[in-house]
Amino acid sequence: MKTIGIVGLGVMGASFAQRAKALGYRVLGIDLDPDTIEYAVMRGMVDKGSTDASILLDQCDIVLLALYPRQMQKWLLRYQHDMNPGTLILEISGVKSNVTQPAQALLRDDLELLSIHPMCGRESRGIEFADPAIFDQANFIIIPQPSNSTNAIVFTSAFAKELGCKNVSVLSVEEHDRMIGFLSQLTHVIAVALMNTHENSHLVEYTGDSFRDLTRIAKINEDMWTELFLLNKDILLDEIDQFAASVQQFRDLLVREDVDAMKSAMVQSTARRKKFDR
Amino acid sequence: MKTIGIVGLGVMGASFAQRAKALGYRVLGIDLDPDTIEYAVMRGMVDKGSTDASILLDQCDIVLLALYPRQMQKWLLRYQHDMNPGTLILEISGVKSNVTQPAQALLRDDLELLSIHPMCGRESRGIEFADPAIFDQANFIIIPQPSNSTNAIVFTSAFAKELGCKNVSVLSVEEHDRMIGFLSQLTHVIAVALMNTHENSHLVEYTGDSFRDLTRIAKINEDMWTELFLLNKDILLDEIDQFAASVQQFRDLLVREDVDAMKSAMVQSTARRKKFDR
Numbered sequence: 001m002k003t004i005g006i007v008g009l010g011v012m013g014a015s016f017a018q019r020a021k022a023l024g025y026r027v028l029g030i031d032l033d034p035d036t037i038e039y040a041v042m043r044g045m046v047d048k049g050s051t052d053a054s055i056l057l058d059q060c061d062i063v064l065l066a067l068y069p070r071q072m073q074k075w076l077l078r079y080q081h082d083m084n085p086g087t088l089i090l091e092i093s094g095v096k097s098n099v100t101q102p103a104q105a106l107l108r109d110d111l112e113l114l115s116i117h118p119m120c121g122r123e124s125r126g127i128e129f130a131d132p133a134i135f136d137q138a139n140f141i142i143i144p145q146p147s148n149s150t151n152a153i154v155f156t157s158a159f160a161k162e163l164g165c166k167n168v169s170v171l172s173v174e175e176h177d178r179m180i181g182f183l184s185q186l187t188h189v190i191a192v193a194l195m196n197t198h199e200n201s202h203l204v205e206y207t208g209d210s211f212r213d214l215t216r217i218a219k220i221n222e223d224m225w226t227e228l229f230l231l232n233k234d235i236l237l238d239e240i241d242q243f244a245a246s247v248q249q250f251r252d253l254l255v256r257e258d259v260d261a262m263k264s265a266m267v268q269s270t271a272r273r274k275k276f277d278r
Numbered sequence: 279m280k281t282i283g284i285v286g287l288g289v290m291g292a293s294f295a296q297r298a299k300a301l302g303y304r305v306l307g308i309d310l311d312p313d314t315i316e317y318a319v320m321r322g323m324v325d326k327g328s329t330d331a332s333i334l335l336d337q338c339d340i341v342l343l344a345l346y347p348r349q350m351q352k353w354l355l356r357y358q359h360d361m362n363p364g365t366l367i368l369e370i371s372g373v374k375s376n377v378t379q380p381a382q383a384l385l386r387d388d389l390e391l392l393s394i395h396p397m398c399g400r401e402s403r404g405i406e407f408a409d410p411a412i413f414d415q416a417n418f419i420i421i422p423q424p425s426n427s428t429n430a431i432v433f434t435s436a437f438a439k440e441l442g443c444k445n446v447s448v449l450s451v452e453e454h455d456r457m458i459g460f461l462s463q464l465t466h467v468i469a470v471a472l473m474n475t476h477e478n479s480h481l482v483e484y485t486g487d488s489f490r491d492l493t494r495i496a497k498i499n500e501d502m503w504t505e506l507f508l509l510n511k512d513i514l515l516d517e518i519d520q521f522a523a524s525v526q527q528f529r530d531l532l533v534r535e536d537v538d539a540m541k542s543a544m545v546q547s548t549a550r551r552k553k554f555d556r
Contacts, residue, residue: 119486139484167483179484182475187488190468193524195547197460197517204553205445206417206457208397210465211554213491218551222544226537233532239475240529244522246471251518254511259504266500269473273496275482276489 001026005060006046007053007075009036011122012092013066014130017045019163022132028056036127045130057082062090068224069093069231072103076113085110088152092116094224095180095232096143096173104145114152115143117176118165119184123219132164137278140165143176181235186243188225189236191218279304283338284324285331285353287314289400290370291344292408295323297441300410306334314405323408335360340368346502347371347509350381354391363388366430370394372502373458373510374421374451382423392430393421395454396443397462401497410442415556418443421454459513464521466503467514469496 003026006013013031017040021027029046030053031037037049050056057063057079065072072091083089089111093099100115107113120138122129140160144153160168171179195218203211229236253261281304284291291309295318299305307324308331309315315327328334335341335357343350350369361367367389371377378393385391398416400407418438422431438446449457473496481489507514531539 119484121486139486141484169483171484179481182478183481183485183489186475187472187492189525189528190472190492191488192544192547193528194465194468194521195550196528196543197464197521197524200460200550201553203457203461205447206397206419206449207461207554208399208417210469210495211461212556213494214465214468215547215551215554216491217488218547220544220548222541222548225544226540229532229540230535230537233535237529237532240525240532243472243475244525244529246475247467247518247522247525250467250471250474251515251522254507254515254518257508257511259508262504262507263500265474266470266498266503269470269493269496270498270500272473272478273493275479276485276493278490 002061003028003059005030005053005056005063006066007031007063008066008071009040009045009049009127009130010066011125011127011129011131012118013064014040014045014127015122015132015134016064016066016163018130019132019135021045021047023162028060030056039127045127053079054082057087058084060084060087062088065089065091065093067091067093068227069095069099070227072099073106076103077106080108080111083108083111087111088155089113090116090156092118094184094228095177097177098231100143100145100173104147112147112149112152113145114148114156115145115173116156116160117141117143117180118160118163123217123221125221125224135164137164137166140168141176142168142170143173144170145173177232178235181232181239185229185232185236186239188217188220189229189240190243191215192220194218280339281306281337283308283331283334283341284344285309285341286344287318287323287327287405287408288344289403289405289407289409290396291342292318292323292405293410293412294342294344294441296408297410297413299323299325301440306338308334317405323405331357332360335365336362338362338365340366343367343369343371345369345371346505347373347377348505350377351384354381355384358386358389361386361389365389366433367391368394368434370396372462372506373455375455376509378421378423378451382425390425390427390430391423392426392434393423393451394434394438395419395421395458396438396441401495401499403499403502413442415442415444418446419454420446420448421451422448423451455510456513459510459517463507463510463514464517466495466498467507467518468521469493470498472496 009031029049120134287309307327398412
């Protein structure tokens with residue numbers, strides 16, 4: 001029976017903990033907040049928990065870091081010496097370019113750090129929103145570095161499937177951050193911008209599903225996402241510009257009342273969207 | 279037992295038919311397509327159906343028009359003489375400014391036309407996507423004109439509740455079209471523009487829920503929505519411009535790395551979005 005230490009029992013970390021425990025892993029929870037530890041232990045999300053990583057890390061075969069990206073380096077500098085040689089560290093930060101390589105650079109030679117990104121989550125933060133069902137049918141991405149072993153990649157692929165994820169795929173850091181800039185970061189910018197377009201609370205009793213769907217992710221963890229946007233700034237700015245140009249292009253068709261071109265744009269979006277149906 | 283004639287057995291009309299039949303109304307279906315009529319009759323969605331409105335209309339207490347907005351005037355000119363005096367006609371077109379008043383102007387004095395808008399639907403077209411559950415918890419709007427009777431408004435309000443709708447509210451034509459321009463039309467423009475931003479089929483295996491949510495309505499009936507956008511052109515252009523400005527404003531914050539202002543924008547969007555939770 002393998003022991004997994006989960007560092008950071010937020011929505012993601014605690015969801016991992018619950019699912020891993022259900023799968024039969026021994027799960028140890030680490031968080032700075034004693035109330036969060038108590039919550040996790042009381043509800044049986046973890047087998048044991050502590051605010052002090054150093055007393056649990058030497059029991060772990062695998063350590064999953066579910067921290068804000070900018071905390072990761074600091075955490076590794078402080079706690080990597082408490083881990084056993086051969087410990088596999090998984091990290092789930094939402095961007096990789098300015099995160100993975102610096103972390104690899106400071107790592108002990110006898111530890112292994114593998115970057116992963118399960119494409120799921122919740123718009124609310126905190127352990128009380130944890131839900132192991134987020135992994136069901138989710139896409140799961142592995143972002144390997146030259147230092148990663150085949151063993152670690154094989155274990156992690158199988159672990160992703162155990163968690164309930166549907167597709168497990170591999171991307172380079174650059175491919176990952178470009179993909180995330182479009183699929184995840186741009187969509188959050190759109191949702192925030194739409195929600196902030198103008199005052200709209202008087203519209204609640206009239207709304208349908210469209211507006212609710214487009215703004216679900218406008219409920220956003222401002223600390224984490226500001227960090228993620230800045231770490232992927234150049235790519236995100238480029239994606240925003242391409243999207244803004246696409247909006248303007250459609251606007252021009254409407255101004256000119258170009259019925260055929262408007263319909264073509266909708267036929268194209270319909271065809272493209274069909275590929276994304278589950 | 280009242281008899282309702284439903285004209286146009288698309289997604290909306292056929293969903294109305296199914297729910298009305300379950301509620302105990304006698305339901306007559308009218309559609310230009312004989313296959314659609316056969317489908318509706320075979321599946322018990324309607325008690326009777328015909329491609330010829332004139333043979334069914336004199337049996338109806340209520341006639342619900344679920345037609346494309348530009349077809350409505352033509353249909354009324356052709357068939358209103360087949361209805362009994364006192365028939366209540368409900369119409370559900372997605373914009374009202376350039377639709378409701380012209381239709382009222384041509385109507386027989388002894389018929390009553392009341393504009394309604396149930397805020398629900400499906401992104402796919404056609405009777406096979408009909409689903410009476412779309413009405414559950416939906417918002418329902420009545421857009422009365424000076425010619426409408428209290429009786430018709432009271433009946434329709436109660437009918438909306440019977441259908442399963444949650445809130446029934448009243449708006450003027452102008453308020454309705456402004457609201458729709460933002461909540462419904464702008465959101466569809468955004469979804470289409472996002473889906474068309476650049477080629478993206480290679481991203482299917484990486485995507486999470488955010489992108490799926492924001493693009494669900496990019497699967498769009500191009501004929502109907504082009505018509506709706508043109509009928510509400512000035513308002514929609516204004517809403518697109520306000521949204522585009524909101525995107526640019528957020529983009530500027532990212533360029534300047536103004537962390538505090540980025541967080542404030544997200545705190546605002548989060549607070550606003552919470553009001554729209556069901």
